[in-house]
Amino acid sequence: MAKIQEIRPIRTRSNGTWVIVKMLTDQPGLYGIGSASDYYHADAVIAAINKLAPRLIGREAGHIEDIWQSVFTSGYWRNGSILSTALGGIDMALWDIKGKEAGLPVYQLLGGPCRAAVPCYAHAAGRDLAELKDDVRRYLEEGWDYIRCQLGAYGGGGFLEADKAHRPQNAWPARRVFDDEAYLENIPAMFDELRQEFGFGPKFTHDVHEHLRPHNAVTLAKLLEPHRLFFLEDALPPEEVGWYRLMRQQCTTPQAMGELFVNPHEWTPLIQERLIDFIRVRVSKVGGITRAKKVATLCEWYGVHTAFQEGGDNDPVNQMAAVHIDMSIWNFGIQEENHFRPEEYEVFPGHAVQEAGYLYPNDRPGLGIDIDETKAAALLEREQVDAPRYMAEDRRADGTVVRP
Numbered sequence: 001m002a003k004i005q006e007i008r009p010i011r012t013r014s015n016g017t018w019v020i021v022k023m024l025t026d027q028p029g030l031y032g033i034g035s036a037s038d039y040y041h042a043d044a045v046i047a048a049i050n051k052l053a054p055r056l057i058g059r060e061a062g063h064i065e066d067i068w069q070s071v072f073t074s075g076y077w078r079n080g081s082i083l084s085t086a087l088g089g090i091d092m093a094l095w096d097i098k099g100k101e102a103g104l105p106v107y108q109l110l111g112g113p114c115r116a117a118v119p120c121y122a123h124a125a126g127r128d129l130a131e132l133k134d135d136v137r138r139y140l141e142e143g144w145d146y147i148r149c150q151l152g153a154y155g156g157g158g159f160l161e162a163d164k165a166h167r168p169q170n171a172w173p174a175r176r177v178f179d180d181e182a183y184l185e186n187i188p189a190m191f192d193e194l195r196q197e198f199g200f201g202p203k204f205t206h207d208v209h210e211h212l213r214p215h216n217a218v219t220l221a222k223l224l225e226p227h228r229l230f231f232l233e234d235a236l237p238p239e240e241v242g243w244y245r246l247m248r249q250q251c252t253t254p255q256a257m258g259e260l261f262v263n264p265h266e267w268t269p270l271i272q273e274r275l276i277d278f279i280r281v282r283v284s285k286v287g288g289i290t291r292a293k294k295v296a297t298l299c300e301w302y303g304v305h306t307a308f309q310e311g312g313d314n315d316p317v318n319q320m321a322a323v324h325i326d327m328s329i330w331n332f333g334i335q336e337e338n339h340f341r342p343e344e345y346e347v348f349p350g351h352a353v354q355e356a357g358y359l360y361p362n363d364r365p366g367l368g369i370d371i372d373e374t375k376a377a378a379l380l381e382r383e384q385v386d387a388p389r390y391m392a393e394d395r396r397a398d399g400t401v402v403r404p
C-alpha cells in the first residue's frame, strides 16, 4: 500500500484561480490529483492545504474515509468553505490514487456504471429574446436536450436602466438596478415565447441566482408552473431555504438548490422533507467524492436527484470527479456543463469529453485525468493572479444589495 509522501497545490488558468492538489506517494510514479479551486479565495485554500499537509505525510493513501474524517475536524471549527474545499482536493487525489492502485476507474470503485455517459445541460443566454432563441436553437441543433435559459447574466430580465428607475435624489452611482416586478414580468414571458417556439420537447431550466425577495420567488415558481421546467434553480438564497416549504405548498415547479452549500445542515432538511428535487452541490466544495457520494445516497432514499454544479469558474478535475459520481449513482439527474479553452484542456490530458449534451469519462485507472505542470505554469498571468476578485454587486433602486 502507498504512503503519502508530498502534497502540493498547483495553481493554473490565466488568473490562477484553479487550484489542483497533487499528492505524491512513496511508490514510484504513483500520485493522485484533485480539485480545490476557489475563484475568490484561492490563496486561502492553498494556505489551508499547506497547513494540512504535514499531518498527512506518512499516512496510508488508501485510508480515504479515515483521512477525510481526520481532516474534517483537524481545525476544530469545520464546515467552512475554505477547509471544505481543501479537503475536497485532498479527497479526490486519494480516490485517484486508490483507482490507480486498483487498476480501475473511480466510477468502478463506486459501484460501476449506471449509465453509458453523463447527460448535461447547456447554458443558453441572450441580451434579448431574439438572441436567446438563437442560442437555444443552436444548442438544439448540436443535440442538447437540456438547456438553461437566461436573459443575460445573474438577475437578467430583472434590471431597469438606472435613469429609468425611480431612485432617491441622492442615489448612489449605478448603471442599472434590480426590480422584482420586472423579473416577474419578463421571465414568465420569456418561457411563453420559448415554449411557443420550441414546444415542450426540450427540457428547460432557469437560474434565478437568488435575486428575488423570498415571497416573489414563490410567485415566480407558481407563474412558471405551466411551462413545466426541468427545474428552477436557486430561487432562494441559502439563508432563506425555509421558504421552500411554502413554495412546495403552492406549485409543482421542480426546485434545484445547493451550489453554495458546504454544511450538511444546509442540505439535510431540504432532502429529508423533500422540499427540493435536485441537489446542486459542487463536489470540491462539499469535501470531495467521499462526501458528495454520501449526499447522493441520502438523496436516493428521498427521491431527490443530483445536478452537481459546474459553472464557468470550475476546473476540469472537479468536472471529472463529478462525472465519476454521476456515472455510478442511480439517482443522477443532470450534470451542469462547462466550457474550457483549448489551451486549458491541454493542461489536463485525459479530461472528460463533452459532445452533443453528453460527458464521457475514459477507462483509465483513477480519475483518468492528469495535469501537465509545465503547461499549467505557462497559463498563469501574474497580473491576473494578483488581482483581487469579488462577486458582482447588484442593487435595488434605493441602493440595497441583492443576494447573488
Ligand SMILES: [Mg+2]
Binding pocket: 207, 209, 233, 234, 259
Ligand atoms: Mg446557480
